[in-house]
Amino acid sequence: DIGVSWRWLGQKSTSPRAEIVLYDLTPGGAGFVKEALESWQEVVAASKDLCAKCSCVEACYDCLKNYSNQAYHEKLNRLPTAEFLTQA
Numbered sequence: 001d002i003g004v005s006w007r008w009l010g011q012k013s014t015s016p017r018a019e020i021v022l023y024d025l026t027p028g029g030a031g032f033v034k035e036a037l038e039s040w041q042e043v044v045a046a047s048k049d050l051c052a053k054c055s056c057v058e059a060c061y062d063c064l065k066n067y068s069n070q071a072y073h074e075k076l077n078r079l080p081t082a083e084f085l086t087q088a
Helices: 032-038 040-053 067-075 078-087
Strands: 002-010 017-024
Touching: 002 032, 017 032, 032 040, 040 078
Parallel strands: none
Antiparallel strands: 002 017
């Protein structure tokens, strides 16, 4: 129900940076992104749990994979993602 897009911002520091854009997939918007923003810490915690507790080896359609990111499936790994979300 929420789409995601991103773009590289370049190296404005010692590490590469990217901008992540979340948007409602419903035509005209359904307010899901606004609702997520209002509960952002809960969203991060649920995402971390999803990645940390999944039973797959690296990534699957229950945790990280979806049709939109299929070009990156071989690069997805739930454990570093869960670690990153712990720092968020």
